[in-house]
Amino acid sequence: MTSLNQIGQQAKTAAHKLALLDTSTKNHGLQSMANALIANQATILEANKRDLANANEMPKKFLDRLMLNEQRITDMANGLRSITQLSDPTAQIDRGWISDDGLQIIQRRVPLGVIGIIFEARPNVTADATGLTFKSGNAVILRGGKEALQTNLAIAKVLREALVQDNLPADAIQMVSDPSHESAQEMMNLTDYIDVLIPRGGRGLIQRVVKTATIPVIETGAGNCHVYIDKDADLKMATAITVNAKVQRPSVCNAAEKLLIHKNVAKQYLPTIAHALIDHSVQLRGDQTACEIVPEIAPATTEDWDTEYNDLIMAVKVVDDLDEAINHINNHSTHHSETIITNSLERGRQFQEQIDSACVYVNASTRFTDGGMFGFGAEIGISTQKLHARGPMGLHQLTTIKYEITGNGQVRK
CATH class of the missing domain: 3.40.309.10 (Aldehyde Dehydrogenase; Chain A, domain 2)
Known part of the structure; x- marks a missing residue:
């Protein structure tokens, strides 16, 4: 089993490579991942059957979230394809100006880096999160619940293999295979490698992450x-x-x-x-x-x-x-x-x-209230906090800003 530190190192390396990819290359990778989901749906559904068989004591309301069928896999693939049609925020310059000292200042959109996502029995999150993080130039480390472990691993494997076929960094997508509480806790403290952590699930999970993580957290999900x-x-x-x-x-x-x-x-x-x-x-x-x-x-x-x-x-x-x-x-x-x-x-x-x-x-x-309904493509989650991002989180919310300043010898007096 790969350690979380090693996963973090691999994700960090992949994030540096992703940040340099142009929009066309990323869109081609997304199309390849979408095609791979359809081509491998039998394998994914078989893994999902194993998870459903092991989840017979789950409340019915959660089984609906866990269950996949051909239509839901098609929806995941279409979600990836829809992201290719969206504007790439990292290809944009927010604004530029000349300061009083003659400095040329450009405010540019850049990826956050490595995004960690801890989620429960929603295997579609694996594809949705991958699509949005990949298009915005971020690597992602995913840690799903034990109920969907086999399904999540199968989806992640299919997506990673699609990237390999396109000579793109497969480590842009990492699925934690240990669903224990200890692995979640370790991930919440992986400050050397994860730039932001996003919990998706019930209120208990979200509050546990918010209260214990040492990584910046975007609070999402709970909906009263x-x-x-x-x-x-x-x-x-x-x-x-x-x-x-x-x-x-x-x-x-x-x-x-x-x-x-x-x-x-x-x-x-x-x-x-x-x-x-x-x-x-x-x-x-x-x-x-x-x-x-x-x-x-x-x-x-x-x-x-x-x-x-x-x-x-x-x-x-x-x-x-x-x-x-x-x-x-x-x-x-x-x-x-x-x-x-x-x-x-x-x-x-x-x-x-x-x-x-x-x-x-x-x-x-x-x-x-949904990223797809708002025209964002598949969403990474719905933020209920006020800092950085609020509401459905699409590509733009997975970036930050960077200032590029060019002078011709200026020194501050």
Whole structure:
């Protein structure tokens, strides 16, 4: 088993080579990796079957994340191909100017270097992360959960072999084969080689990495997302958006977990919306008023308002006004994605201005918080912090800036 120090050294060397590649070469490598995924899908699916067989005690909501099929492999390949169509940030100069001392100063986009990613049972992350880091000129060290180990190793092997065929550095992609907590902890402290660490998974994983890593961390993922139905919302729109935000794919971080509704329309609207959710097998938990309006709603606990369910469960609260909704969301959300359903432009703007989350919608589902939906190609994750990157993270967010200064003999006086 290759040690993490050796993996780090290899990734650092590969990162230096990647930073020198032109856009055309990187795009060719991405196409080769996409073709290799399709050509080797039988091998990948066989590895995935082994992981699924070993994961029979996992909750059903996590099995959906782990499971691959031909369509999901095709989607991964198409994600890599879509990245070739995106502008290469490292080929850009942000700006340039001449200082008062006659120095020519250029601000250029450059890769971060080596990016470490610790993630759970989402094998598509292996391909998505590889595509974005490779196009932005970064090497990546991936450490997935034990549940997806065989699948992740199979995907990484296919991608690495595609790079070898193109005479590109295979060590740009490194998969840690040891899924133990000890390897994760060691990776969190690999300061000599990893420039930034990105955790992707549940709140427990993310907080463990944030609290213990000695490497800079970009916090991502946890999504206690809210839908707020304002007093003048359209009932048909409110129902459609709430159902989509909750049930279209309940196990992901941009699925809505909470429904807030204005007291003026709660008696009229909540029965329709609640039964539409119940028809999709959603278990509802609510405050006292919500339970009185819809008897099928079970009483919520204090913990419900802060819980990310990743399941067909939703908590419901009746609020007095927009200000109470905003205050509740800012106090209980994970600052991921929130939406208001309203016919008032003024209240929609107030919601967007005062909600402290990465993505704030008016009259649209929270499910759109996604790098692909935003036109970024496959995303590396959704940042819920404020430093460096926030929201869906695409190519641009995987770069930093470098100043190149040229003079003709100037000295500072």
